[in-house]
Amino acid sequence: MSKNEHALQGDYEHKLDPKNRVSVPADWRQLAGGGTLRLLQSSKYKVQTLRVLTECEYEDMLMTVDGMENWTPAEKKNMKGKLHSRCQKTSMSDQGKLLIPKAWCERPGLEAGEMVKLVGRGTYFEILSPANHKIMKEREDEETERLNEEVDFF
Numbered sequence: 001m002s003k004n005e006h007a008l009q010g011d012y013e014h015k016l017d018p019k020n021r022v023s024v025p026a027d028w029r030q031l032a033g034g035g036t037l038r039l040l041q042s043s044k045y046k047v048q049t050l051r052v053l054t055e056c057e058y059e060d061m062l063m064t065v066d067g068m069e070n071w072t073p074a075e076k077k078n079m080k081g082k083l084h085s086r087c088q089k090t091s092m093s094d095q096g097k098l099l100i101p102k103a104w105c106e107r108p109g110l111e112a113g114e115m116v117k118l119v120g121r122g123t124y125f126e127i128l129s130p131a132n133h134k135i136m137k138e139r140e141d142e143e144t145e146r147l148n149e150e151v152d153f154f
Contacts, residue, residue: 008032008054008120013130016116020105021097022127025118029096032125038087039100041107042126045139048108049126050100053087057123100127108132 012025024032031054038053053061065071065079092098100110109129110116117133119126128136148154 007122008125009122011117011119011133013115013117016100016105016110016112016114017097018112020100020102020110020112021093022100022116022118024092024096024098026096028118028120028125029092031123032092037090037092037098039090039104040083040087041104044126045136045143047128047132047136047139049128049132049136050104050108050110051124051126052090052098053124058087060123 008028008031010025014023014025016022032052036055038058040051040053042049042051061083062080065076065083068076068079071079088101088104090099102112105111108127109132110127111129115130117128117130119128119133144154
C-alpha cells in the first residue's frame with residue numbers, strides 16, 4: 001500500500017463551532033486521528049496559518065533539523081527546543097472534531113462560528129480563515145505556475 005494512498009489531500013470548508021471545534025473531513029480522520037496531533041502556529045507565503053501536524057510530519061521536522069549538516073549541535077538543539085515550545089498537543093474526538101484552544105485562533109484569524117478552510121498537505125493540514133486562504137492560494141498559484149514549466153503537471 002502506497003504511503004500517498006493515505007495522504008491528507010484536498011481542501012474543505014467547515015464552520016468553527018462556538019467551542020472552537022472543527023470537523024475534520026472523514027477521509028482524513030484515519031491518518032490525522034491515528035495518534036497525537038500537534039498544533040503549530042506558522043505561516044506560508046507570508047500568510048498566518050495553523051498547522052495540524054501528524055506524528056509523521058512532526059518526526060520529519062525533527063529529522064530535518066538533525067540533518068542540517070552546517071548547523072552546530074547547539075543550533076540544532078535550539079531549533080528543536082523552539083519547535084517543541086511552539087507546538088501544542090491535541091487530539092480529535094471520536095466524532096472527528098478537533099478542538100483549537102481560543103488563544104491559538106487569534107493569530108491565524110480564526111473565529112468561533114465562522115467558516116474556516118482546511119487544506120491537506122500530505123502529512124499535515126492547515127487551517128486558515130477564508131480571507132487568508134484566498135491570499136495564500138493566489139501566492140501559491142503564482143509559484144506553481146512558474147514551477148509547472150519544469151514539471152508540466154497542470
